[in-house]
Amino acid sequence: MNSKLTSFVTKKINTLLAWNQVFDLPLQQLRLRTIAQEGGDFSGKCDIEDGRIFDRLRTVRPGAWCDDLTISDESDTENENLSIIHNLMATSGRSNQYILYHRVKGKSDCNKSVFVSLVPYDGESRKRTIGNKPASTKLLSVCSVAAVVPGDFLGIFPGKHRDADRRPSNAIRSPFPGLWLDYSETPGKLSQMRVARSGEMTNVCLAWEGANEIKGEKSFC
DSSP states (O other): OOHHHHHHHHHHHHHHHHHHHHHHHHHHHHHHHHHHHHTTOOSOGGGGSSHHHHHHHOSOOGGGOOSSOEEOOTTOHHHHHHHHHOOOOOSBSSOHHHHHHHHHTTOOTTBOGGGEEEEEEEOOOSSOEETTEEOOSEEEEEEESSOOOTTOBOOOOOEEEEEOSSOOTTEEEOSSTTEEEEOSSSOOSGGGSOOOOTTOOOSOOOOOOOBOOSTTSTTOO
């Protein structure tokens, strides 16, 4: 083998190794996630079973992780007050899991949720300190391994509905006064994104939609 051919082969191998270093983890995640969702598991827990991901989450309990659920505690006083003040009607007749499942089955081209991954990288955190300790430089980015266009569905932002005058910690304001989505206790992939400030330019939009999760049908949201 002459020197030119050897150099050419070496460059190709180095290119393949570089691609593998970038795409190996996301593609592994995609494979495991698809298998899990075909089996009816939409929790997303397979995403954080890899130590490279879970170690960077630090404070997250595996049992709390969820990618497919936004809950209201029916026995909670806040939820009772909320039902009195707001008449929240479902805008979709389908359940969250139905919406997620039929992307895996190829029914909807705009549903890209199965392709959304957590990708580890090293960098400088916007949060300078945690207590008296420097913020970790081992970070996570929420990325898609498929092309995304305006109007695509990237998944369900997990959390718990809260009815409160003041914003709870780690919560997002809803279109309704006093209603918040609190993701401090139920984190998921989308809650790892930085939330844009009001009026800030962003390439991701959080849209609220009430899904009918059966129970009493019609009015249940």
